[in-house]
Amino acid sequence: MPERPKGRPAGSAGFTWRAFFHRTTTPVFVLGRGRRVRYANPAWEALTGAKLDDALGLVCSARQNASPLWAKALTPTPEALAGRPDKARRPTPPLKSGPPWWDVTFVPLAGDDGLYGLVGCITVVGERVPAAERNIPAGVTAARDRHAGHFTFDLLTGTTAAAERFLGQVRLAAQTSAPVWLVGEPGSGKETAARVIHHAGGRREKMFVAVDCGGLTPGPVESLVWGVGGLAGSDRVGTVYLKDPGTLTRDAQVQLLDWLTDESAPRLICGSTRTAGAEVEAGRLRPEFHSALSVLEVRVPPLRERSADLPRIVAHLLERNRGPTAADPAAVAVLAAQPWPGNLRELAAVLSDAATAAGVGPIHRDHLPHDLRVRAGLAKPAPEPSLKLDPALEALEKRLIRAALARARGNVTKAADLVGVNRNKLLRRMEALGLVGRGRQPPDSSTAQGADAPRPP
Amino acid sequence: MTRRPQLVILDPDGPLAALLAEPAGVHRWLVRRPRAADAALGYTRDARPTVLLVRIDPAADDAVTAGLIADVHRMLPDVAVVAVSDAKLADADRAAWTAVLMDLGCRYVLFPPVAPPALAELVTGLMTATVRRVTGKDPDPADGLIDLADEELHG
Secondary structure, eight states, X not given: OOOOOTTOOTTOTTOOHHHHHTTOSSOEEEEETTSBEXXXXXXXXXXXXXXXXXXXXXXXXXXXXXXXXXXXXXOOOHHHHTTOOEEEEEEOTTOSSOSSEEEEEEEEEEETTEEEEEEEXXXXXXXXXXXXXXXXXXXXXXXXXXXXXXXXXXXXXXXXXXXHHHHHHHHHHHHSOSOEEEEOOTTSOHHHHHHHHHHHSTTTTSEEEEEETTTSOHXXXXXXXXXXXXXXXXXXXXXXXXXXXXXXXXXXXXXXXXXXXXXXXXXXXXXXXXXXXXXXXXXXXXXXXXXXXXXXXXXXXXXXXXXXXHHHHHHHHHHHTTXXXXXXXXXXXXXXXXXXXXXXXXXXXXXXXXXXXXXXXXXXXXXXXXXXXXXXXXXXXXXXXXXXXXXXXXXXXXXXXXXXXXXXXXXXXXHHHHHTSOHHHHHHHHHHTTSSOTTOOOOOTTTOSSSSSOOOO | OOOOOEEEEEOTTOSHHHHTHHHHHHHTOEEEOOSSHHHHHHHHTSSSOEEEEEEXXXXXXXXXXXXXXXXXXXXXXXXXXXXXXXXXXXXXXXHHHHHHHHHHTOSEEEOXXXXXXXXXXXXXXXXXXXXXXXXSSOOOTTTTTSXXXXXXXXX
């Protein structure tokens, strides 16, 4: 009897696994009833680093101490052995934890008399993490992953033309790795858009780093990026978001160009209130920075162009703040009547204050600031501030005296020195201004180190 | 009227508040020293320009502080968060921690040596930028000293 070729099941004349799987780029393997390897394709060989001839007949089991690590990683799940398709995530051998992971899909080949075998395929998930990154504890990594999960396209969705156009551009930006220049009014959500692009893009496993160029002086920026243990030395940075790069020094712009135009460099996204071209014209940005690093320009629409989306935006901001979960339609109508020069930032601040006023219940229009209700035609403007001199001077005097008493820790004599009058005159003024009860015996300044001295009311 | 900026320092029994006492006095920042993450989050919700400093310990799996940083970034994106650590790490570990903390929402991460003047300069710069972002104008050191727009005058 001729010897049966390897990889061919018994009684399968003319059949080989090879015909089905050999050219596929997906790593595929076949296990027999006893979990022994019966076939594996070249993609599997490339992934595991094992040769088919050596692998044939080996048992895939986590209990076999002599088995190679890849065989343990391909151990069928109890569910699969029971005849039901299943999937398992295993650390990529020889690692003891991922990423990268092997997602192993098991498809059982069940017959009337039980399981004949299993077909498996492997999908690699995630990238190998450097040792330094593995030193980040699991709790911190989980917090990072949860945080990243909030920045989805859903945040930017809307029904207005401006929102739809914006979302389309953001989706396009997420599909490429080209540098992006986000231009929009203050508070319109440029950094949020940058995070959405990052977390929906191909570098989502790596980190998003926002550098507030305007809020940091050149020293801290350079130290953060190029200092000892700086970001330029980490291969875990996926996207660098520069907030207002025109405020960087020319030298820092050159250094950034050198770093970020390297092939292995992180992706760059910039955010500014002006276009890159306008920044170059104003002399704030080097022309080569513009040509190299602002390939895709995306305009972030101001809130006033998305007023039809306001109910949805309000609901999202309230949900984010974990306060009241709703604003009643009357309150939303007041919000919709505003021009919102401060955009989402201003809206979020108003909602935050209103949420505090509302407590646990929904936000009503009475919880909104008075000037918003005036603008919506629902309240009368407050009277003009008084310009009368006497009350103004009296209030000023009160504040000065209180400040002096606070600085002197309640010692009236010292406070009198600070405001440049004698002690008795200060006490008379305090009585006249209602800062101390009439007829109250003033404390002895020599002993009154604040214990029984008149306190600022 | 701009409400006084505040510095929220989550560094129980640590030296950060003392290191920042001088700039806080000069610029008249309110200094809050909560002892727990929940309290820190409560202070940052106060509607005023805020910089939050948190002490982190890379040796501990401090998911609570990491969660605080992420929550503040998501709920209150105008609050500038600075993470400070005493741990002396290898360069690669330091870069990895900086990256993950900034991904969580920190504006800056400091590892030793932390020079007090550099810390003061950093926090002052971030506070100035925060005030500018929230109010649309630069902070005025005299603002609030004697405030003629006080509610007492017009209330």
